[in-house]
Amino acid sequence: MIETRRLTRRFGELLAVDRLDLDVARGECLGFLGPNGAGKTTTVRMLCALIAPSEGSARVAGHDVVREADQVRRKVGILTETPGLYDRLSARRNLELFGELYGVDDVAGQVRRYLALLGLWERRDDPAGTFSKGMRQKLAICRALLHEPPILFLDEPTSALDPEAARLVRDFVGELKSQGRTIFLCTHNLEEADQLCDRVALFRNRLLVVDTAASLRHQTYGRQVEVRLRELRPEHDAAVRALGLPVELAAVGATLRLRADDPDAITPAVVRALVLAGAEVQAVTPIEHSLERVYLEIMGGQP
Amino acid sequence: MNRRVRAVLRKEWEEVFKNGLVLFTMVFTPLLFVVMGVGTVGGTGMATRGAPPMSQAEAAELRKLAGEQCAGLDGAACLDLYLGTLMLLLFMMLPLILPTVFAAYSVVGEKTGRTLEPLLATPIRTTELLLAKVLAAAVPAVVVTWGGVACYLGGLALLGEGGTARALLSPAWLAAVGVLAPLLAVGGVLAAVIVSSRVNDPRTAQQLSGVVVMPLAMVLVGQSMGLFIVDAAMVGVAVVVMVVLDLALAWVSVALFDRENVLTRWKGA
Ligand SMILES: Nc1ncnc2c1ncn2[C@@H]1O[C@H](COP(=O)(O)OP(=O)(O)OP(=O)(O)O)[C@@H](O)[C@H]1O
Ligand SMILES: [Mg+2]
Numbered sequence: 001m002i003e004t005r006r007l008t009r010r011f012g013e014l015l016a017v018d019r020l021d022l023d024v025a026r027g028e029c030l031g032f033l034g035p036n037g038a039g040k041t042t043t044v045r046m047l048c049a050l051i052a053p054s055e056g057s058a059r060v061a062g063h064d065v066v067r068e069a070d071q072v073r074r075k076v077g078i079l080t081e082t083p084g085l086y087d088r089l090s091a092r093r094n095l096e097l098f099g100e101l102y103g104v105d106d107v108a109g110q111v112r113r114y115l116a117l118l119g120l121w122e123r124r125d126d127p128a129g130t131f132s133k134g135m136r137q138k139l140a141i142c143r144a145l146l147h148e149p150p151i152l153f154l155d156e157p158t159s160a161l162d163p164e165a166a167r168l169v170r171d172f173v174g175e176l177k178s179q180g181r182t183i184f185l186c187t188h189n190l191e192e193a194d195q196l197c198d199r200v201a202l203f204r205n206r207l208l209v210v211d212t213a214a215s216l217r218h219q220t221y222g223r224q225v226e227v228r229l230r231e232l233r234p235e236h237d238a239a240v241r242a243l244g245l246p247v248e249l250a251a252v253g254a255t256l257r258l259r260a261d262d263p264d265a266i267t268p269a270v271v272r273a274l275v276l277a278g279a280e281v282q283a284v285t286p287i288e289h290s291l292e293r294v295y296l297e298i299m300g301g302q303p
Numbered sequence: 304m305n306r307r308v309r310a311v312l313r314k315e316w317e318e319v320f321k322n323g324l325v326l327f328t329m330v331f332t333p334l335l336f337v338v339m340g341v342g343t344v345g346g347t348g349m350a351t352r353g354a355p356p357m358s359q360a361e362a363a364e365l366r367k368l369a370g371e372q373c374a375g376l377d378g379a380a381c382l383d384l385y386l387g388t389l390m391l392l393l394f395m396m397l398p399l400i401l402p403t404v405f406a407a408y409s410v411v412g413e414k415t416g417r418t419l420e421p422l423l424a425t426p427i428r429t430t431e432l433l434l435a436k437v438l439a440a441a442v443p444a445v446v447v448t449w450g451g452v453a454c455y456l457g458g459l460a461l462l463g464e465g466g467t468a469r470a471l472l473s474p475a476w477l478a479a480v481g482v483l484a485p486l487l488a489v490g491g492v493l494a495a496v497i498v499s500s501r502v503n504d505p506r507t508a509q510q511l512s513g514v515v516v517m518p519l520a521m522v523l524v525g526q527s528m529g530l531f532i533v534d535a536a537m538v539g540v541a542v543v544v545m546v547v548l549d550l551a552l553a554w555v556s557v558a559l560f561d562r563e564n565v566l567t568r569w570k571g572a
Contacts, residue, residue, distance in 0.1 A: 084417040100310035101425035
C-alpha cells in the first residue's frame with residue numbers, strides 16, 4: 001500500500017529524509033520511530049501529498065504522490081502532529097466541514113458514527129476550543145476517518161495525552177488495525193509501537209533498520225535465559241562451562257544468565273548439569289528486552 | 304460554486320463572525336459613515352436653508368472646488384452636492400477596510416490554530432480554497448457597503464435633501480458603487496491574504512494591508528481640494544486598473560497558497 005523508492009527531501013542544505021526505501025503491506029501497521037528532527041513528519045507529509053519529494057518517488061494506495069496527488073489525498077487519512085481544530089466551531093461542525101471537503105456521501109451519518117465511537121457525541125455542540133487535549137486528539141482522529149480511508153497516517157497520536165487517554169487512543173488504533181486498515185504510526189513511545197505494530201522502522205534522516213520488534217530484540221541482544229538458583233556456587237558455574245556449549249554465561253547474584261543463538265536447544269542440558277552439580281533451580285525465565293533498549297542501542301550506535 | 308467552496312465559505316462565516324472584533328468592525332464602521340454622511344450633508348443643508356444666499360465671490364470659490372457637477376445649481380445646492388460626493392467617496396473606503404479585517408483574522412487564525420495542514424490534506428484545490436476565502440470576506444463587505452450607501456442616500460432624503468441624493472445617483476457613481484466597490488473588495492482581500500501569510504498577528508496584518516486605502520484617501524483629498532472630481536471617465540479607468548490589479552494579486556495568492564508553500568515557507572504555519 002505504501003512504497004517509497006529513494007525518497008528524499010531537502011530543506012536548503014538540510015537533508016531531512018535521505019533515500020528512504022520502504023514497503024508497507026495492505027493491513028500492516030508500521031511503527032515509524034526516530035528522535036526529534038528525524039524527519040518523520042516530513043516523511044508523512046510527502047506520503048500524504050502535502051509536500052513534494054526533492055528526489056525519489058513514492059506510491060500510496062497505488063497512486064504516485066506527485067503525479068496523482070489528488071487520488072492519494074482521497075485515499076489517506078492523516079492525524080497531524082497538532083490537532084488543528086477550529087476552536088470557535090462545535091465538534092460537529094469541525095467534522096462536517098471535512099466530510100464535505102472529502103466528498104463523503106452521508107456526512108451527518110459519518111459524523112454521528114465517529115463522534116459516538118470516540119465518546120464525543122454528548123459534547124457534539126460544544127466549541128472545540130473548550131475540549132481537553134485528549135478530546136481534541138479524539139476529534140482529530142474522527143476527522144481523519146470520516147472518508148473511511150484505507151490508509152492512515154498517525155503522527156504521534158498519544159504524545160501529550162495522559163496515560164488513560166493514551167490507552168484509549170491506542171486501543172482505538174488497535175481496532176482500526178483489526179478492520180484491515182494500513183497504518184503508518186509515527187511515535188516516540190516504544191511500548192506503543194511494540195503493542196500495535198507488525199514491524200517497526202528505526203529512522204533518523206535515513207532508514208536504519210526495519211523489522212519486527214521481536215526480531216530486532218534478538219538481532220541486537222541475542223536471546224537470553226535466566227536461571228535463578230537458591231544459591232550460586234563456583235562448582236555450578238564450572239559444571240555448565242564444562243559442557244562446552246556455545247553459550248555466554250554471566251552471574252548476577254544467585255542468577256545465572258545465559259546468552260545463546262538458540263537457547264531452546266541449550267537450556268535443557270544446562271539445567272541438567274546444574275542439577276547434577278547439586279544446584280537447586282528455582283526458576284528458568286526467558287528474557288525479553290524492551291524495545292526501548294534496542295532503540296537506544298541502535299540509535300546510540302548511529303550518530 | 305462546488306461543494307468544497309461552499310463548505311469552506313460556510314465555515315469562514317461561522318468562524319470569523321464569532322470574532323467580536325470583526326463583527327464590530329463590520330457593523331460599526333458603516334454605521335459611523337452613515338451618521339457622518341447624513342450629519343454633514345443634512346446638517347449644512349439645514350443651516351444654509353434659512354441663511355441669506357452666498358455672495359458672488361463665495362459661489363465662485365465653491366464652483367472652483369466642485370467643478371462640473373454644479374452646473375445649473377445655485378450656491379446652496381452646489382455646496383450640498385460637493386459635500387455629498389465627498390462623503391460618498393468615504394463610503395468607497397468600506398469595501399477596502401472591511402474585507403481586510405476579515406481576511407487578516409481568517410488567514411492568521413488558520414495559522415495560529417494550525418488548521419491549514421489538515422485542510423490542505425483534503426482534496427481541495429488551491430484555487431477553491433482561495434475563492435472561498437475571497438468570497439467570504441468580499442461578499443459581506445460589498446453588501447454592507449451597498450447597505451451603507453442606501454442608508455446614506457435614504458437619510459439625506461429624509462432630511463429634505465432628496466435633490467442632492469438624486470444628483471448623487473449619477474451613472475458615474477452608480478458604476479463606482481456597483482462595479483468598482485466589489486473590485487476594490489476583492490483587491491483588499493487578496494492584499495490582506497498575501498500580507499497575512501507573512502505575519503503572525505492579525506492586527507499587524509490588518510494594519511499592513513490597511514495601506515491599500517491610501518490611494519483612495521488621496522483621491523478623497525484631491526477631490527476635496529478641487530484638484531479633480533470623480534467623473535465617469537475616472538471611474539472607468541479605475542475599473543480597468545482594478546481588474547488588472549485583482550488578477551495580478553490573485554495570481555500571486557494562488558502561488559502562495561500552494562500546499563508546498565504554505566507548509567514549508569509560510570512564517571508560523
Ligand atoms: N519547512 C521546513 N523548513 C526547513 N527545515 C525544515 C522544515 N520542516 C522540517 N524541517 C527540518 O527537517 C528535519 C526533520 O523535521 P521533522 O519535523 O520531519 O522531524 P520529526 O521526526 O517529525 O521530529 P519530531 O519528533 O520533533 O516531530 C528537522 O531538522 C527540521 O528542522
Ligand atoms: Mg514530527
